[in-house]
Amino acid sequence: MKIFKYLLFLLLIFIIGASIYIATKDGKFQVEKKEMMAAPQEVIFNEVNDFTTWKSWEPWSQEATDMIINYGEKTSGEGASYSWSSEEMGEGEIETTKANPFTNLEQIITFKTPFGESTSDIYWEFQKEGDSTLVTWGMKGEQNFMEKAAFLFQDESLNDMMQPMFTKGLNNLEEVLREKMDTYSVNIAGITQHGGGYYMYVTTASKISQVSERMPKMIDEVDNYMTENNIEQVGNPFVLYNQWNEEAGTAIYSSGFFTPSEVIVPAESSVLTGFMPNQRTLKITLKGDYTNLKEAWDTAYAYIQENGLVADVEAQAFEVYATGPKDNANPAKWITHIYIPLKKETPVK
Numbered sequence: 001m002k003i004f005k006y007l008l009f010l011l012l013i014f015i016i017g018a019s020i021y022i023a024t025k026d027g028k029f030q031v032e033k034k035e036m037m038a039a040p041q042e043v044i045f046n047e048v049n050d051f052t053t054w055k056s057w058e059p060w061s062q063e064a065t066d067m068i069i070n071y072g073e074k075t076s077g078e079g080a081s082y083s084w085s086s087e088e089m090g091e092g093e094i095e096t097t098k099a100n101p102f103t104n105l106e107q108i109i110t111f112k113t114p115f116g117e118s119t120s121d122i123y124w125e126f127q128k129e130g131d132s133t134l135v136t137w138g139m140k141g142e143q144n145f146m147e148k149a150a151f152l153f154q155d156e157s158l159n160d161m162m163q164p165m166f167t168k169g170l171n172n173l174e175e176v177l178r179e180k181m182d183t184y185s186v187n188i189a190g191i192t193q194h195g196g197g198y199y200m201y202v203t204t205a206s207k208i209s210q211v212s213e214r215m216p217k218m219i220d221e222v223d224n225y226m227t228e229n230n231i232e233q234v235g236n237p238f239v240l241y242n243q244w245n246e247e248a249g250t251a252i253y254s255s256g257f258f259t260p261s262e263v264i265v266p267a268e269s270s271v272l273t274g275f276m277p278n279q280r281t282l283k284i285t286l287k288g289d290y291t292n293l294k295e296a297w298d299t300a301y302a303y304i305q306e307n308g309l310v311a312d313v314e315a316q317a318f319e320v321y322a323t324g325p326k327d328n329a330n331p332a333k334w335i336t337h338i339y340i341p342l343k344k345e346t347p348v349k
Contacts, residue, residue, distance in 0.1 A: 032138035033166035039177045041128040042329035044135060045102035047177060048124055050076040051094075057172035059165045064088040094122065102126060109139070135173075137166055183332040184288020186296045188303050192283045194339055196276035197234070200226060200263060201256030203242065203272070208251050212290055215239055216325075218255035225271040226257060234258040240276075240318040279315060281339040289331035293319070293338075300340055315341035 037044060047053050052075050054061075061067040064086045072081035072095070083093035091112040098106040107122035120141030127134040139162065202218050219237040226233055235258050243252040254274070263273050282304060286296040304311055311317075323335040 028140075028142045030138065030140040031162040031166060032136065033163065033170055034134060034136045035167075035170040035174065036129070036132050036134050037170075037174045037177065038132050039174070039181060040131075040329040041126050041133045042102045043177060043181065044133050044173075045105075045126050046330075047173065047180075048126075049080075049096070049099055049101075049105060051080055051082045051096075052076075053176075054082070057169060057176045059168040059172065060089050061086075062172075135170060137170060139166075181289065181331050184286065184292045186292070186299050187285045187287070188299070189283040189285055189337075191309075191342065192281055192339075194276075194279055194281045194283075196278045197258050198260075198262045198273060198275050199238075199256050199258045200231065200265075200271055200273055201240070201254040202270055203252065203254040205250065205252045208244070208246075208249050211239075211251055211253065215253070215255055219257075219321075222256045222271055225269075226259075231263055232260055234260055236320050236322050237324075238318050238320040240274075240316050242316055276318075279312075280342045280344060282309065282311075282342055284338040284340075286334075286336045286338065287332070288334060290334070290336070293336065296336070296338055300338055304340065304342075310343040312341040312343045317341060 047057075051071060055069060061069070061084065066088060067084055067086045070083050072079075072083075074080040075082070076096075077099050078096055080099075081093060081095040083091070085091045092110055094107055094109040096105060096107050098104075103126055105122075105124040107124075109120050109122050111118045111120075118141070120139050123136075123138050123140075125134075125136040127136075200222055202221055204214060204218065206214055219239075223233075223237070225231075237255065237257055240254040240256075241251065242254060243250075245251065256271075256274075258276075259273075262275070265271060265273055282300060284296055284300040284303075286292055301311070303309075317338070317340045320337040320339070321334075322337055323333060325331075325334070328334065
């Protein structure tokens with residue numbers, strides 16, 4: 001009997017000692033993962049800010065076959081939330097408490113476990129670096145007594161367990177973003193009569209490989225000139241291809257805006273005035289990144305050949321940028337109209 005009491009006394013001392021050890025053990029934690037993504041800052045922010053997109057890239061629901069997700073009244077921005085329940089992954093909810101476009105997000109996540117509810121802070125940072133964005137995804141908080149006790153019997157720390165999941169989530173996010181940004185379509189709008197008109201422009205010659213780099217700067221030059229001189233713009237910016245030599249790899253092209261009427265410019269002005277006639281054209285629309293323009297042009301000329309049309313080689317084909325990088329950071333949303341002048345139809349006698 002005395003031995004039994006002695007053993008109980010030792011067990012009580014062990015329990016008290018273990019409890020003191022667990023209680024005094026630092027439960028603070030911070031898990032963080034950074035990844036450089038080849039995507040615009042705005043596009044990544046918008047993806048993460050919208051909870052309805054999370055199921056396509058966050059790693060936990062992809063590993064559970066029974067995940068049920070319920071969204072709050074808001075799904076993006078401050079106050080947005082969603083909750084989940086799963087026998088495999090447990091239950092919880094997350095809410096966005098601060099959203100600063102397009103630089104950072106702050107969120108609170110609550111896990112509902114057999115040890116009770118546990119709340120932690122989630123933070124996102126989006127730092128623009130050239131054409132890429134450095135994405136930081138982190139979680140910090142403090143484990144309660146039962147969570148600290150449970151991890152005493154784990155081979156891995158909380159950080160060790162979470163790091164691979166954060167890595168997988170960011171990799172999934174980049175893959176989803178790349179797929180969305182790479183989406184494009186080419187549509188043959190058909191034969192249309194383009195009204196033409198007066199326009200203001202600058203012209204340059206360069207290698208074909210330099211066109212996409214120089215064109216935006218040329219458009220900005222004309223835009224700034226017209227703004228400074230209170231000259232009205234009609235429609236969207238365009239590029240007129242004066243000469244395109246595939247063999248030599250060179251091009252001569254003009255960039256500018258249409259105007260309501262002719263504008264007389266000083267002799268020393270680098271921005272000039274031109275006139276485009278009303279003409280019969282084949283119109284093609286590309287929705288997507290400019291890297292797909294070559295395919296759009298090839299599709300257009302194939303259509304011309306297949307349908308017995310004849311391109312007017314004495315006229316200049318042109319592109320009109322209805323939607324571009326200044327309107328939407330996502331290349332998949334850019335809209336470019338291509339116009340190829342056609343020779344007039346010969347009347348059948």
